[in-house]
Amino acid sequence: MNSASAPRVLVIDDEMQIRRFLDIGLRAEGYQVLQAATAAEGLALAATQSPDLIILDIGLPDREGHEVLAELRQWSNVPVMMLSVRDSESQKVRALDHGANDYVTKPFGIQELMARLRVLLRSRAATPMAEVPPRYDDGHLVIDQVHREVLLDGEPVALTRKEYAVLALLLRHAGRVVSQQQLLREVWGATHVQDTHYLRIVVGRLRQKLGDDPAAPRWLKTEPGVGYRFLAGETD
Incomplete structure (x- = not known):
């Protein structure tokens, strides 16, 4: 895929190592990558850069990822993959109930994450939904x-x-x-x-x-x- 048509992925995670790991892996697969270390930065990029998919960490320094997801869902249907070190069923259910499309527990393998990401992007392409301007x-x-x-x-x-x-x-x-x-x-x-x-x-x-x-x-x-x-x- 050429860079102009490549899907744009926004990574919202406060861990620099995770952002770097995902940036390398996503770019190697041909994706464009946007990065944010806080909820405020992530919401601003989501509103102004129109990402095709968001990878969102639950444990952010300024706001919990669940709150960010709930706010995002007020004006966007972009696919969201949640990341967390918490591997509890209740956390997964809460994320999905708030509108997450998938949930991945840290640590994770890049190939599994890429496979899940491709599924979400295919689903979005098959059933495009109107976006509400922020x-x-x-x-x-x-x-x-x-x-x-x-x-x-x-x-x-x-x-x-x-x-x-x-x-x-x-x-x-x-x-x-x-x-x-x-x-x-x-x-x-x-x-x-x-x-x-x-x-x-x-x-x-x-x-x-x-x-x-x-x-x-x-x-x-x-x-x-x-x-x-x-x-x-x-x-x-």
């Missing part, structure tokens, strides 16, 4: 998913973690209805899928902070009895 900006509302910032007419909007999570999830599915059950499951967890009053309270607060009139919504539209939809510039 920054939404319609001239009034800005949602920056890399820095987790929301601005309204240039002024920062202070959101709670749940408020931001609901907004980001609706943006990820912009133009489509997201059911109450899906929102509750992904933001509050599987044990809260019947707690619709939680969701009503959070959406109400979001509308208040964004100045969004439910009778004539600009961004957050209620689909009665079903869920909510982010309008993303639509006119109703």
Whole structure:
């Protein structure tokens, strides 16, 4: 494969030896390689460099890899292979539940990792998924998913973690209805899928902070009895 068309792999790991090992192995197979030693660097590269696959370590110095994966999944469907020294079933299940595509335990053999990587890239090519831009900006509302910032007419909007999570999830599915059950499951967890009053309270607060009139919504539209939809510039 020529360098221009070679898949781009982002390695997020704080161990220099691991990054060097993967850089040599990946480049020998013809891949382009990006490297980050922290979660912040990795998320910034993921947002600006559009990697075809990410290799993500769970134990990062500034944030846990599970948190990085959960944030990444708010705006990207890029395949993610998790790395960890923890070989427990619960860690693997947690990673997969948060949206990881594969899980490799350190130490690992480069040939096995390459084989798994090829499977993920083939799967991505066979079922391409639309990417949500990490920054939404319609001239009034800005949602920056890399820095987790929301601005309204240039002024920062202070959101709670749940408020931001609901907004980001609706943006990820912009133009489509997201059911109450899906929102509750992904933001509050599987044990809260019947707690619709939680969701009503959070959406109400979001509308208040964004100045969004439910009778004539600009961004957050209620689909009665079903869920909510982010309008993303639509006119109703």
